């Protein structure tokens with residue numbers, strides 16, 4: 001046969017999958033960062049906020065393991081304990097992490113400004129709303145009820161603990177697609193504030209949008225962000241945008257509030273036969 005024909009999806013987006021901390025709530029993604037710092041402090045190995053934030057987006061136990069594997073942390077652990085941190089240490093810190101995180105989670109549950117308006121826009125376009133997170137089930141239960149009190153209720157939520165592996169693997173996204181009953185995967189878009197979260201969406205074959213300003217990349221609360229000198233903010237944002245584009249994000253914006261016009265843009269691209 002001389003000619004082959006390729007099927008391509010030309011319809012619009014059907015669903016948006018939103019990350020939690022740093023994307024829809026907890027401006028600056030502080031809740032996990034402060035608890036990771038506390039957990040390591042209790043081990044006699046203080047870590048910096050940058051060390052605490054580096055693996056953000058991963059399953060929280062994987063996150064603790066990755067911190068322990070950072071060269072700087074591993075060396076300080078060796079100095080404090082006379083040996084490198086091992087898997088038993090990771091497990092013990094994870095068990096300590098869970099109640100500490102549950103205790104303070106509600107303090108960081110305020111929605112990021114623009115979230116309700118963006119979600120209303122997605123609904124108006126007929127999009128279903130799913131969500132993925134590195135938090136474990138008990139934490140999400142608490143956050144879902146806090147979010148509902150504030151007017152945000154996604155149609156589907158999948159935690160790292162509901163699937164064989166969390167980010168950057170795509171399983172949470174695929175489970176959301178099943179829960180929502182939508183396909184093909186190029187009819188879904190993922191929005192996330194971390195690099196593993198961007199990879200998660202790309203690995204699932206979805207369009208992926210990075211949020212650079214409101215989450216872990218800048219690591220600033222709304223108040224801190226507002227107080228930052230404009231040129232300093234511009235420099236930090238430029239770096240965050242570059243990191244997210246280098247991770248493969250199809251689009252990068254400041255925050256979720258900037259996503260609605262991108263939805264229209266992706267719909268145009270899809271109509272022309274483009275894929276993520």
Ligand SMILES: [Mg+2]
Nearest residue numbers: 019021022193
């Ligand atoms: Mg996040």
